[in-house]
Amino acid sequence: xxxxxxADAASAANRFGLGAKPGTLAGLHDARGALxxxxxxxxxxxxxxxxxxxxxxxxxxxxxxxxxRRMRRREAAAANASGKDAxxxxxxxxxxxxxxxxxxxxxxxxxxxxxxxxxxxxxxxAERIVRFWSNHFAVSVDKRQALLYAAPMEREAIRPHAFxxxxxxxxxxxxxxxxxxxxxxxxxxxxxxxxxxxxxxxxLIGTNASEAGSAxxxxxxxxxxxxxxxxxxxxEILELHTLGVDGGYMQADVTELAQAITGWSVRGPRDDxxxxxxxxxxHADPKTGFVFREYAHEPAARSILRRRYxxxxxxxxxxxxxDLAVHPATAKHLSFKLARHFxxxxxxxxxxxxxxxxxxxxxxxLRELYLALxxxxxxxxxxARKFRTPDDFLLAALRALGTEQVPDVRMAGAxxxxxxxxxFMPRSPAGFPDTAASWIGPDALLKRIQVxxxxxxxxxxxxAPGRIAGDALGPHLDAATSQxxxxxxxxxxxxxxxxxxxxFQWRI
Amino acid sequence: MASRRxxxxxxxxxxxxxxxxxxxxxxxxxxxxxxxxxxxxxxxxGLHALPPLGxxxxxxxxxALPFAPGDPKAxxxxxxxxxxxxxxLAYASQLYRQKALLPVxxxxxxxxxxxxxxxxxxxxxGSAHPNGAxxxxxxxxxxxxxxxxxxxxxxxxxLIMRGAANVSTWSPPLPDGIDAQxxxxxxxxxxxDPRLAEAYARAVAESHEEGAGEAGDAGRGNLPDAxxxxxxxxxxxxxxxxxxxxxxxxxxxxxxxxxEDSGWDTHAGEVAALQRKLGQLDAGLQGVHxxxxxxxxxxxxxVVTEFGRTAKVNGTGGTDHGTGGIAFLAGGAIAGGRIAGRxxxxxxxxxxxxxxxxxxxxxxxxxxxxxxxHLGVAGAALDAAVFPGSAAVRxxxxxxxx
Numbered sequence: 001x002x003x004x005x006x007a008d009a010a011s012a013a014n015r016f017g018l019g020a021k022p023g024t025l026a027g028l029h030d031a032r033g034a035l036x037x038x039x040x041x042x043x044x045x046x047x048x049x050x051x052x053x054x055x056x057x058x059x060x061x062x063x064x065x066x067x068x069r070r071m072r073r074r075e076a077a078a079a080n081a082s083g084k085d086a087x088x089x090x091x092x093x094x095x096x097x098x099x100x101x102x103x104x105x106x107x108x109x110x111x112x113x114x115x116x117x118x119x120x121x122x123x124x125x126a127e128r129i130v131r132f133w134s135n136h137f138a139v140s141v142d143k144r145q146a147l148l149y150a151a152p153m154e155r156e157a158i159r160p161h162a163f164x165x166x167x168x169x170x171x172x173x174x175x176x177x178x179x180x181x182x183x184x185x186x187x188x189x190x191x192x193x194x195x196x197x198x199x200x201x202x203x204l205i206g207t208n209a210s211e212a213g214s215a216x217x218x219x220x221x222x223x224x225x226x227x228x229x230x231x232x233x234x235x236e237i238l239e240l241h242t243l244g245v246d247g248g249y250m251q252a253d254v255t256e257l258a259q260a261i262t263g264w265s266v267r268g269p270r271d272d273x274x275x276x277x278x279x280x281x282x283h284a285d286p287k288t289g290f291v292f293r294e295y296a297h298e299p300a301a302r303s304i305l306r307r308r309y310x311x312x313x314x315x316x317x318x319x320x321x322x323d324l325a326v327h328p329a330t331a332k333h334l335s336f337k338l339a340r341h342f343x344x345x346x347x348x349x350x351x352x353x354x355x356x357x358x359x360x361x362x363x364x365x366l367r368e369l370y371l372a373l374x375x376x377x378x379x380x381x382x383x384a385r386k387f388r389t390p391d392d393f394l395l396a397a398l399r400a401l402g403t404e405q406v407p408d409v410r411m412a413g414a415x416x417x418x419x420x421x422x423x424f425m426p427r428s429p430a431g432f433p434d435t436a437a438s439w440i441g442p443d444a445l446l447k448r449i450q451v452x453x454x455x456x457x458x459x460x461x462x463x464a465p466g467r468i469a470g471d472a473l474g475p476h477l478d479a480a481t482s483q484x485x486x487x488x489x490x491x492x493x494x495x496x497x498x499x500x501x502x503x504f505q506w507r508i
Numbered sequence: 509m510a511s512r513r514x515x516x517x518x519x520x521x522x523x524x525x526x527x528x529x530x531x532x533x534x535x536x537x538x539x540x541x542x543x544x545x546x547x548x549x550x551x552x553x554g555l556h557a558l559p560p561l562g563x564x565x566x567x568x569x570x571x572a573l574p575f576a577p578g579d580p581k582a583x584x585x586x587x588x589x590x591x592x593x594x595x596x597l598a599y600a601s602q603l604y605r606q607k608a609l610l611p612v613x614x615x616x617x618x619x620x621x622x623x624x625x626x627x628x629x630x631x632x633x634g635s636a637h638p639n640g641a642x643x644x645x646x647x648x649x650x651x652x653x654x655x656x657x658x659x660x661x662x663x664x665x666x667l668i669m670r671g672a673a674n675v676s677t678w679s680p681p682l683p684d685g686i687d688a689q690x691x692x693x694x695x696x697x698x699x700x701d702p703r704l705a706e707a708y709a710r711a712v713a714e715s716h717e718e719g720a721g722e723a724g725d726a727g728r729g730n731l732p733d734a735x736x737x738x739x740x741x742x743x744x745x746x747x748x749x750x751x752x753x754x755x756x757x758x759x760x761x762x763x764x765x766x767x768e769d770s771g772w773d774t775h776a777g778e779v780a781a782l783q784r785k786l787g788q789l790d791a792g793l794q795g796v797h798x799x800x801x802x803x804x805x806x807x808x809x810x811v812v813t814e815f816g817r818t819a820k821v822n823g824t825g826g827t828d829h830g831t832g833g834i835a836f837l838a839g840g841a842i843a844g845g846r847i848a849g850r851x852x853x854x855x856x857x858x859x860x861x862x863x864x865x866x867x868x869x870x871x872x873x874x875x876x877x878x879x880x881x882h883l884g885v886a887g888a889a890l891d892a893a894v895f896p897g898s899a900a901v902r903x904x905x906x907x908x909x910x
Binding site: 142183184187188189191228229230231232235239245251387418420427428430433436437438439440441442443444445446447449450452453478480481484487488489493496497500501502503505 | 638660676773
């Protein structure tokens with residue numbers, strides 16, 4: 001294999017993919033072709049997610065849990081009031097099992113399946129793309145209402161659409177319970193909608209399941225909360241998901257978009273009761289749990305970015321998203337982020353422009369965007385490199401060791417948290433940062449070296465660290481690193497040296 | 509790629525500093541003034557944390573929003589004729605009575621958009637624009653105090669501390685120790701990597717640092733009441749503030765430190781969220797007070813956020829992005845026990861764009877006041893280097909005790 005081919009293979013596996021496995025580089029004769037094939041075919045993972053619940057099933061279970069807890073609490077309050085019994089919150093939790101006990105194993109199963117797919121992928125370019133979009137459309141599960149839905153959103157909204165039209169991806173994400181709950185759109189109500197105009201309707205739709213309960217269990221005694229518009233999701237759609245912060249929109253566009261997507265909501269614990277009062281006009285997605293509440297939708301035409309959108313119920317919001325998806329500012333924003341993710345912290349402007357043109361010319365086809373990146377010389381330049389984020393690092397280390405399955409999902413999650421990248425928890429809708437400066441710090445580096453030592457000590461068998469190093473880094477294994485590994489006092493320490501070495505921290 | 513020699517040349521030229529804790533240039537004389545910046549990301553609602561009960565418009569806008577979920581009787585703690593503190597800020601109100609707490613009202617970075625990330629970038633880069641500087645003002649402040657060091661209590665270096673000067677990050681350590689031999693063998697490899705050499709050298713120095721055990725405990729132990737639920741988890745705000753206090757109290761500790769927290773973006777369910785979050789902040793103030801010990805007297809703590817929130821409550825029991833926000837200064841060095849800043853008013857005609865509080869104080873003026881009067885940073889450096897192009901923004905006077 002020529003040196004160019006070797007370099008291409010290493011970049012394909014390490015910079016574009018999730019990390020070379022033993023044997024990957026030697027067997028990769030047409031690296032660019034292999035990536036292009038993944039860009040066209042998408043993320044193939046038959047069976048890995050079988051058995052995991054869909055969003056609607058999680059919603060139904062969480063709603064049942066909320067109703068159950070509420071009922072017990074009411075019973076306890078009644079018993080307390082009549083002096084019969086003093087049942088505390090602990091007893092209620094014990095009786096119904098507690099949130100963690102009920103849902104914890106499911107969250108672990110989700111994380112385990114996600115890692116399994118990432119470890120199994122031969123190169124992992126398509127898997128990296130999936131993770132890129134998950135971070136672009138970040139949902140942070142430290143918001144309890146979003147906790148159960150981040151993983152289903154990746155499976156149901158991102159995977160099926162990340163290799164198709166951006167419009168479809170955008171609509172799928174913005175109408176997923178994860179996003180609607182994370183950015184507070186589920187309880188956003190048009191002031192002139194049917195429910196907004198009805199006094200009795202005020203307070204019927206909650207911002208989250210537990211809150212919804214407190215407002216409506218006893219409508220006569222509970223303070224009636226005025227509900228209305230929430231512009232959080234609309235703002236982040238414009239600022240983070242599509243146009244970008246310099247994309248030329250104004251505060252008025254944010255408010256208009258917020259009104260256009262009023263009624264985009266999530267099936268709640270009291271929807272049967274609401275349906276009784278406002279029966280007609282509830283459109284539901286039986287798989288994700290999304291519901292469109294026509295009676296909460298602001299019934300008027302909207303003007304966004306100087307374009308008029310007639311009132312068409314759920315179609316109004318969809319039409320806005322369709323236009324935003326192919327806006328030149330969106331093309332630029334997405335191209336920049338993608339180039340930054342795959343090529344360099346400061347990607348070449350010519351590359352970004354070329355990608356944006358390809359995206360717009362294809363009417364917003366993401367495959368064309370990826371192919372434009374892969375066809376560009378800049379993407380294969382010897383200077384291109386990215387610092388591995390903690391998630392990249394952990395995956396690359398496990399893949400280099402030939403690990404097929406994360407042995408201890410709980411521990412892997414804890415390691416990532418200590419390295420500063422807890423799973424699905426970027427703590428901000430902007431997602432985790434994607435530049436080296438954010439991840440290179442003395443303390444962060446020390447922890448990473450510590451984790452490298454930990455991983456090598458847990459590796460089931462270590463035979464030839466020198467060969468593992470060659471398989472992982474290919475032509476980027478330099479003489480000094482190679483020598484240090486060869487001189488290690490034990491194969492295990494040699495492996496630790498490889499994983500902790502500076503070369504291993506870069507996607508080159 | 510640069511060779512090891514190039515890196516050494518850089519170090520010799522002073523572009524890269526390789527030490528962490530040992531303060532080489534600092535004089536060993538008087539104990540230095542300390543500055544801790546606590547950034548609350550997401551936009552703290554100042555109208556809920558420090559309700560302006562004396563503003564006639566407040567009741568109409570906020571009167572229906574209780575201070576504790578399900579308890580309309582929970583009352584804020586009055587500290588002044590016009591202002592009160594949220595009931596979760598009990599320790600802060602004690603500090604106020606001791607004249608060690610100074611709330612600054614209607615303050616914001618010089619940025620009028622309502623994007624979290626742009627506003628935070630402004631707070632951190634110290635300029636008037638989100639892209640106004642590539643590094644952070646706290647880093648440039650460290651640079652201006654030759655021989656001093658900065659410390660960020662985070663897992664990833666935040667913009668506010670990024671730059672050429674000597675700063676490091678710290679977070680509670682992993683339970684297991686580090687293999688010293690592995691470190692030693694990595695030494696020459698990292699020296700060859702121009703991007704990582706400096707961080708690595710400092711990481712090694714840190715791992716050798718005397719008293720690392722004590723530092724290791726800083727994230728967990730010695731909170732006033734470790735079992736107190738207000739204090740939150742080991743990685744929570746209260747523990748991080750206490751850890752910062754501990755590092756700063758040490759003989760050669762950081763003079764300038766930074767702690768951050770997220771989750772202050774209260775678009776929905778604000779009452780419950782802020783009851784919890786402000787409780788953590790209050791526990792953090794007590795934690796940093798107790799950790800600093802005698803050093804409290806020379807400490808200034810600035811609790812800041814990127815913007816305030818809408819005057820009106822939104823449709824989901826929360827508030828949306830606004831403009832004029834709030835800052836709390838605390839510490840033995842602060843001239844507190846009063847309210848600082850000019851109150852712009854909440855009446856309909858006083859509101860900014862009819863929706864939120866005007867900002868009457870540039871957050872940079874507050875920072876500059878602290879740097880000038882507390883840390884002794886020279887005016888020329890403040891106007892040009894630390895806060896570039898800010899000559900027109902006068903430092904706030906009278907923030908610290910004289």
